[in-house]
Ligand SMILES: Nc1nc2c(c(=O)[nH]1)N[C@H]1C(S)=C(S)[C@@H](COP(=O)(O)O)O[C@H]1N2
């Protein structure tokens with residue numbers, strides 16, 4: 545396992561969990577090597593065969609259109625996912641539900657999401673495996689905007705963020721969710737969030753490691769009880785404060 549791989553902290557088999565499914569996210573270095581590999585597979589596809597060519601091109605295909613910046617070597621990002629292919633955002637059918645212990649649960653379509661007031665910030669992104677990206681410009685919706693919309697009940701203490709990517713989930717306390725630099729990001733570096741980075745919406749909490757920053761958001765649910773997120777079930781701290789929690793960072 546390389547330094548950039550995520551894996552269970554208890555030293556158990558990093559490849560498969562009790563259910564026999566892979567526990568380690570697939571990782572894609574978006575850089576010159578990956579770009580060249582994609583080009584090579586594209587050219588050599590008829591010799592490589594369909595299955596191998598799919599493994600190499602699927603994850604990157606979402607990055608290619610309109611975001612060649614992803615391929616600038618050394619831009620610092622490592623793309624993670626726990627299922628293939630990446631979830632696909634269709635503005636016509638996408639829905640975000642915000643509910644649970646609230647007075648007014650809502651299901652928002654993409655027009656309604658874009659109409660919500662937003663805010664901007666520039667922050668540093670840290671993965672627990674040790675890589676960081678400085679100066680990321682985010683635009684998105686603050687927690688308070690959503691809370692004004694749905695009116696959480698007093699019994700709501702935590703907020704669960706479910707990804708469109710099946711098993712990927714994480715949670716923040718309401719205090720953490722309402723930190724001033726936490727947002728549901730709609731844009732990254734001045735444009736829509738790319739498919740690889742979690743289109744159309746991802747959670748951003750710069751003071752916590754990347755695994756709390758759920759991509760491809762599908763629902764936001766106010767709940768009473770604390771529960772563990774995807775990587776927390778594999779040994780990482782629930783409170784993933786940068787520099788003050790376990791892992792390799
Ligand atoms: N749905 C989903 N969200 C996710 C992950 C994932 O595998 N699936 N990986 C997390 C981890 S460990 C990190 S470091 C960041 C990486 O963000 P990036 O893939 O945009 O580089 O996404 C986080 N959010």
Ligand SMILES: [Mo]
Nearest residue numbers: 671672754755
């Ligand atoms: Mo990470």
